[in-house]
Amino acid sequence: MTRGVTARIYLISPPAIQPSDFAPLLTAALDAGDVAAFQLRLKEAADEDVIAAGKALLPICRARDVAFIVNDRPDLAKAIGADGVHVGQDDAPLDEARRVMGDKAIIGATCHNSRHLAIEAGEDGADYVAFGAFYPTQTKDAPTSAEPDILDWWSEIFTLPCLAIGGITAENCAPLVEAGADFIAVSSFVWAHEKGPAAAISELNAAITEASA
Numbered sequence: 643m644t645r646g647v648t649a650r651i652y653l654i655s656p657p658a659i660q661p662s663d664f665a666p667l668l669t670a671a672l673d674a675g676d677v678a679a680f681q682l683r684l685k686e687a688a689d690e691d692v693i694a695a696g697k698a699l700l701p702i703c704r705a706r707d708v709a710f711i712v713n714d715r716p717d718l719a720k721a722i723g724a725d726g727v728h729v730g731q732d733d734a735p736l737d738e739a740r741r742v743m744g745d746k747a748i749i750g751a752t753c754h755n756s757r758h759l760a761i762e763a764g765e766d767g768a769d770y771v772a773f774g775a776f777y778p779t780q781t782k783d784a785p786t787s788a789e790p791d792i793l794d795w796w797s798e799i800f801t802l803p804c805l806a807i808g809g810i811t812a813e814n815c816a817p818l819v820e821a822g823a824d825f826i827a828v829s830s831f832v833w834a835h836e837k838g839p840a841a842a843i844s845e846l847n848a849a850i851t852e853a854s855a
Contacts, residue, residue: 643678643709643726643748643770645803648854649819650678651846652805654713654829657685661698667839668699671832672706674840675847678825679748681728683713696722709748716742726750726769731759736766750805755788757795764802770825771796775808776818780830790821797822812845819853826850 653671655664671677680703684692696712700722703710711726712719716739719727726748729739739749751763753771760771773788773796788808796804806818807827815826828846835842 643750643803643825645801645824649815649823649826649850650676651843651850652679652681652807652825652827653677653832653843654681654827655683656829656833657683658687659684659695661695664695665699665702667833668702671839671843672702672708674843677706677708677843679709679711679725681711681713681827682722682724683829685714689715689718692718693721696724700724711748711750719743719747728752728772736763736768740767754786755792756786757792760796760804764800768802770803770805772805772807772827774806774827776806777809777811777814779809790817793818793821793823797824812842812849815846815849816853819850 682696684695700710709725711728712722712724713728714733716727716734720742727739727743728750730752736749736751748769750770750772751768753760753763753773755773763771773792776788793804793806803824805825805827806823810826810828811831818826832839832842
């Protein structure tokens, strides 16, 4: 995952899934437009269920050149054969994640609304830093709120990509794109969209394109 000309979608799974039922939804979403990465985020699932889901869904992403990221757990990401892992401040340290996953893996780091944490993450070898939450979200209990100016500050000074997360939709993504977010993380907007995930991805890509013009 590298810095590009415009922002790209970083798609996050629902908190609970049945892989056989979810696979066609993921396929539809990824076939509907540009998606840079998919994160499997099943915090409440047993380890064996996370691994089973990962192995079922990974080929869908690989066939479409979409990076497959696992939330929190480098060991599970390694077992699945994922492209990377995203770790929070209370998860495995970045150096441990790198040791487990290897030099070529994508390692992302949650940095909340902290410039200090983001600088530290960059120095410790993260491949991207995540800021948020920018808007109210029902997907998780966000401990911090962030403003678009942190994206503007980061993108002006650093070359490391930054990700915006938290309650983002096609209707409210423009300030984050304009501020310099490299990746726009979405979950419930896509999976709960009244017209389905494909429509959501199409709408979001259109909004990103308009905000980038």
